[in-house]
Amino acid sequence: MRMTVADVMTDEVVAVAAATPFKQIAETLITGGISAVPVTDDGNHVLGMVSEADLLRKEEFREQYYREGYRPPLRARLRHPKGRQKADGDTAAELMTSPAVTITAAAAAVEAARLMDERDVKRLAVVDYDGRLVGIVSRRDLVKLFLRPDEEIAAEIRDDVLDRSLWVDTDGVRVEVRQGIVTLTGWMERRTEAAIAVRMAGRVNGVVDVIDKLTWKNDDSRWEAY
Template sequence: MTTPAVTVSPKASAVAAARLMDGHGVKRLAVVDHDGRLVGIVSRRDLVKLFLRGDEAIAAEVRDDVLDRSLWVDTGDVRVDVRQGVVTLSGRMERRTEAAIAVRMVGRVNGVVGVGDRLTWKTDDSKWEGR
């Protein structure tokens, strides 16, 4: 153990806890309430489990949360394939910028280790034609 103990609040995010562990070079954090009382211990393994997800769970979140709910554009022609945490998006979208946004959003899904972009688009709106 380090002295003083490195602690985290029960309300801290998993990312905040991971950064705290990394910053202090510790493998476990004491979880303490607002009075400084120990309420638990969080380990590296606990945090890693949050990000280790099955391919089907990742694919479902990409389809349901990112493509269907978050993008607000037609993604009916987009296919999602996940293998060992690598998501491949293929198919067609309306605009190039929307395809790029989709790829970035998928990369932020927990458990995704990489994104393969095989998307095509109908309109290349990536260049501004100012007059």
């Protein structure tokens, strides 16, 4: 079964308005036990995201530059223009990272993981097709996909992949799952069909790796080259 963002996201989301002051944002993060909060407008559209890192820049710059009234040289201010701007910020609009990296609830969970990796973020705002906030998905939410019981993973591979999706004879295939690692043994009629079975098993949520020990009766891989 294809797991979507809606299956793993948190739908009870704490958000702040663009005018929310620094201290209130900090209290929101601490009280909610969260590391970032989305910033929304009056229509619940996502404008950006404020994280702990964004807030800490203010103290970082104060400690580095303003002890005993010190003013940083021009080259230091130019070297960190974004950090300097956020260090001066007092509201969510001034502190947030914008635009926020977003994804829809209908997107595949694996797509969320790829987007986080590509954009180097720890969480995504989940929005509807009009850009309104409906949830948050974090790296921790996605890690939960790998906590599926081995028996559940094996059952999905047997029932959904081998029996329903391939449309070929899979009676000779055996499935074993240990700690999320799938081992496929036995035989199939064609080599290409065995390769497809391995690829599809690897896409099942919770699968860490697939060990291919399948054999085949007919090597039809050469036919695909023509």
